[in-house]
Amino acid sequence: MSQVHESTSTIGYLIADLSRLYGRVFDRRAAHLGLTRVQWRALKRIHQAEGITQAALADLMDMEPIAVGRVIDRLQKAGFVERRSDPDDRRVWRLHLSSQSTQIMDAIEQVSVGVRQDSVAGVDPGELQTALKVLSQIRETLSQLDRASRGESSLRKG
Template sequence: MNSTDPRSNFAYPLMDVTRLLRKHFDRRAEPLGLTRAQWRAIKIVHRQPGISQKALAELLEMEPIPVGRVIDRLQQAGFVERRPDPNDRRVWRLHTLPRAHGVLDDMEVIAAGLRDDTLTGIADAELIACLGVLERMKQNLLALEDAASKNTNEP
């Protein structure tokens, strides 16, 4: 494929947009005093009360030990708490505390402002078409993932 073929270069703008979204969100969220891993952890724990540290690590795409440190800091700051799993004493379940709710509200305001700024000049029809294409790409990649996991699980 040559460089004028849109199929050969589609991933670069996706990665650039993702990187720039993270950069601008981090800049706007800096006054909250949280790292990206911390605010992502708070949001996931809020959406999935009782999630295990292991499952959180998977969703954050981090190793368990660094996630444990993130949770340690969030617990010390009063954002989350660990509760023992009633069925497995090796597992800790994570829950947000009331202090996290204010930060979540602040993060949502920041995210809404960034979404508005990012989508300036983009018509709803363009956005809908873009989201449809991205969803199809996601489904294609998930199908590859399923096929790969089936191949590794075969005897």
């Protein structure tokens, strides 16, 4: 029983450490691209959901909309992102990658694949699949808990 308690009490720290170290290695390998981690995360999210709104992007990135707006300003100035007005709502900007961003997205993907492959080198493929399955289950449970807690807090306000 104490073995289970010990492993579950450190899982948050382990995940945080993995995230921090993964990001650090990625940043070093991607430094030649001249983008910050937040900028490449934004580009990747826009790439995955072309036409996303700034508000939706802020939510996906777990950032304040004003901070995402500044990131998009820099990416737009660098020629990687275009803001296009929403035909149904003039207050909303839709985000699209520019043609210039294709090259940077390919470079980011190469770095990403390299870090992923190197980070799991030496890990048994079956064990990796099990670990990914467990982490996915934890993510889903935490997502449910997050949605439930947001629902509770909105009920209290109303």
